[in-house]
Amino acid sequence: MALTIGVDVGGTKIASGVVDGDGRIVARTLRQTPADNPEKVAVTIADSVSELAAGLDVEAVGVGAAGFVDETRSVVRFAPNLAWREEPLREKVSELVGLPVVVENDANAMAWGEYRFGAGRGETHVVCVTVGTGIGGGIVFDGALYRGRWGMGAELGHTQTIPGGVPCGCGNQGCWEKYASGNALLRHARERASADPSSAAHMLGLVDSLDDLRGEHVTAGARHGDPAALEAFDWIAGWLAQGFADLAAILDPGCFIIGGGVSGAADLFVDKVRAGYAERVTGRGHRPLAEIRVAELGPSAGLVGAADLARSR
Amino acid sequence: MALTIGVDVGGTKIASGVVDGDGRIVARTLRQTPADNPEKVAVTIADSVSELAAGLDVEAVGVGAAGFVDETRSVVRFAPNLAWREEPLREKVSELVGLPVVVENDANAMAWGEYRFGAGRGETHVVCVTVGTGIGGGIVFDGALYRGRWGMGAELGHTQTIPGGVPCGCGNQGCWEKYASGNALLRHARERASADPSSAAHMLGLVDSLDDLRGEHVTAGARHGDPAALEAFDWIAGWLAQGFADLAAILDPGCFIIGGGVSGAADLFVDKVRAGYAERVTGRGHRPLAEIRVAELGPSAGLVGAADLARSR
């Protein structure tokens, strides 16, 4: 079976890899993202692809990028970190590399990767939630990636959790990602640490000042038993559980997958998400419970997913 | 093209009709629902079908029923108004009538009817919200009805709108249907009328006591300018708009359809729903706005939809 290339375009790095039909990465390359120059991003993607494709039988290219991608998987309408506006990325890259190209939202690509080769194997209806700075999402229904009418579906982090709640960068208030993301975890830990440093002794020992506290310190604090850190994980677990219950009412998936940076500490909170979900999902007692799983492919999920989507384009 | 029969099983009536390939009802029958005897319901459905099918070329039967229908469209797992529990309705009716049968959730059937022959014509991604006593839903994606992994998707009324909010019969608190349904409309109008009868003069003139107030009186009050009634419609319009914004973040449909009993008064609130949706949907300014339409098929939507689903089974 022919190979495909997956490209994951981040705000600082462009990771590319040659992927075979079983989702294995057989070659890789990594470049800096020329983030201030959207024109150069296409060229850098093309260079990465050309370098990897040399001498191989590569069939197509899949590019995953943070942003709104149109329903034809061609144009990036809006990418906050890359200054793209109505960027015809598919056409540009395809001309430069002479191969078919598909463009996909990065969280969608990640969800597809996990569905095909990771935690979602064997399921047909999967909701993947990437918990990082914010919350992204990807949805697989009946074995197909769901994009919506205009390619803007699965923006799961921007459903309203609390009317009148915390303002969100998207212009709304009380969005789910303000309560259940890595930033929410950090905000909670900082508040508690500031009010009662004794509850955050280990964490605070790792940094010079509270401003320097990052998610990794909260994780370390939780592993050492800092009450402030444990409480912060419980907090996001509760809101993740509530969000999953709401998504199940709408989508009734067979499983949820928790991915993204915070999933690296999933052992600290996934059981609480499962318990909270079981207590809150509507129709409980009359329905099977969706499984709640942790992503398995790590940071490569997007690259692998994009490559596989190119294969089945 | 052959005909199919659609059956809409309600708590008090069973409505059946012969439907052609264009969604036209060419014959009808209506019977009482023997609601206290689940066994007799299957027999009554079969009798209706046999009566209608006599002498016609009927290909298949579609049955819509309020309740959780399994993903194979065969078994009604739980139907609150009909005392069905794990009822193998497809098999029972099929044996009695000698035709292929599919069973479908009633809100799904209604959504399909509107998608094929009503307000959703020409769209590929449709979310239909039935606003009655509670809120039901049906979702069409890429031209296919979405059921979820276990047939329990699109229970849109039971997503959480307000944490810690009004208790719901489903066992949760703050469900959307507690804020945006016909019952919510009535509750709001009663509260205002009780506190300030002068704001509800027309409505109160129609009933002996506040306990007798029904949705039709609130509608009449609104048409006569009762402030309490107008405010009640504004209230559900605001929460419908918020719910649509959240659904768009997840599903990105091309249009929403408002159906159900309250949609008969849609002229009193649909413009406010549209305006509220446009103000709240995430990514506004970077996405086309989904249309918000009013259902066109009225109470027949479920019957027509069930018949058509039987055709494409």
Added chain:
Amino acid sequence: MALTIGVDVGGTKIASGVVDGDGRIVARTLRQTPADNPEKVAVTIADSVSELAAGLDVEAVGVGAAGFVDETRSVVRFAPNLAWREEPLREKVSELVGLPVVVENDANAMAWGEYRFGAGRGETHVVCVTVGTGIGGGIVFDGALYRGRWGMGAELGHTQTIPGGVPCGCGNQGCWEKYASGNALLRHARERASADPSSAAHMLGLVDSLDDLRGEHVTAGARHGDPAALEAFDWIAGWLAQGFADLAAILDPGCFIIGGGVSGAADLFVDKVRAGYAERVTGRGHRPLAEIRVAELGPSAGLVGAADLARSR
């Protein structure tokens, strides 16, 4: 010590009593309220007083009434159940009976009665919350009844508990009394009973239909272990606890008193209120916990309080 007379003006009855300096009722009378004729109410009050005062050394009269009473304790500005608007009740009654009169909001009178002779004895800072159909309040600070700048303080039931929450007759949304009153208890029990009658078996056996369910049935259901009833009591207990925590942040009282009709079933929920309060009050660990007590004077609290306020006028 001379005697005083207290009058409690309700929507259906006017209860009057002669009260001694120790809060003992030494004589009583009860009359129908001519509720549709505000003029006759003053006359009926005066008749009751004259009848009771005959042959006794009565010093003054205190009248408690539901409504907004001005800061001079003379005029009832607005009384929803009695059609009083800017009613100079003090002057009218005083002229008719030839004694000094003070008028007081009924929940204030009740709080004063409990403070002086009931559950609040020995405390100097008391917040009394009357939990009935709605929620009323009375506040005693440093041994004095608190009325506010215009006599409208202590309307505790109309603080906002949930932004965008249930509409209230006062014109706002999400008022505390919508979540923690007897009506809230009943609403919760009805919702659960409707959704799952088996969880409400005892309650439902007491009534012909769900519409007939009243607070007394929920209490009986809870005593027999109906899960729907127990859950309803837990629900109001949680919201009472939260409201007390908020009031403590503002008022820092030495004790709270739970009065009103629902307090007759206080054994079913007061421990949960105490536990919830202890978990939620700000500064916990650095402050003494206010006691949470149950009212002791029952329905006579208002009459006794009004009489005593007349004494110390």
Added chain:
Amino acid sequence: MALTIGVDVGGTKIASGVVDGDGRIVARTLRQTPADNPEKVAVTIADSVSELAAGLDVEAVGVGAAGFVDETRSVVRFAPNLAWREEPLREKVSELVGLPVVVENDANAMAWGEYRFGAGRGETHVVCVTVGTGIGGGIVFDGALYRGRWGMGAELGHTQTIPGGVPCGCGNQGCWEKYASGNALLRHARERASADPSSAAHMLGLVDSLDDLRGEHVTAGARHGDPAALEAFDWIAGWLAQGFADLAAILDPGCFIIGGGVSGAADLFVDKVRAGYAERVTGRGHRPLAEIRVAELGPSAGLVGAADLARSR
């Protein structure tokens, strides 16, 4: 009339002044706070007082400090910024300076200063809300400062605004100060600026990075018309209005005073607070509207208030 000395103990500075009976400061001194050594703070206070008192007829000393002060105005139970725990400050300072001393919570002292000589002159029932990093409060009832049973009243910033809302340093969630303080203003402006830098052009021109943004920049941005800054002020105005409406339901004051650091920009938001309050206060239409005023004494309010409280001790 004799003079008194007021001392305002902050986390970085100790401001002291000699105040006459009309609230005029006739002499001042300012020292660094030895914040890491609670013992030295008392000595520094005493030194300031002795220096100022030399040669004057000083009657008493009032000390205002952030923290929980007991109901006898003697002991600081807990002061987050000064490491005081059960500190007998009154006794210590009194012994060192040989004068009567009273200790008061700083927000209480500020409220008293404004009541006596600032924006509250002529009122008898005043609620003063200091809007800075967090929210503090002071309450004057019937011309007396309200302290509560244990000296912990008027912690207005820690009432719950949103159930399940933003975690607060006090250990609760959704506290008012998380939505209506200077920090809330800043958080809102940062979110909007991050999502849409063009809406924050002036603000962002004043700082190197978003992390450096401070309240003064948001104020400057608002004055230059940055939409992100204007929206942030509107947001806190709305939550201040809601909080005032809730406080009026409980306390019915004649006026509210907005003080604290954010009150320096009050012209940008106070009209919105007034309008929002008028729309939300319960009983509107049946009650006079409390005035909403801006503090007049600036940063000296606490010192002046503490001095005056010493006079009337």
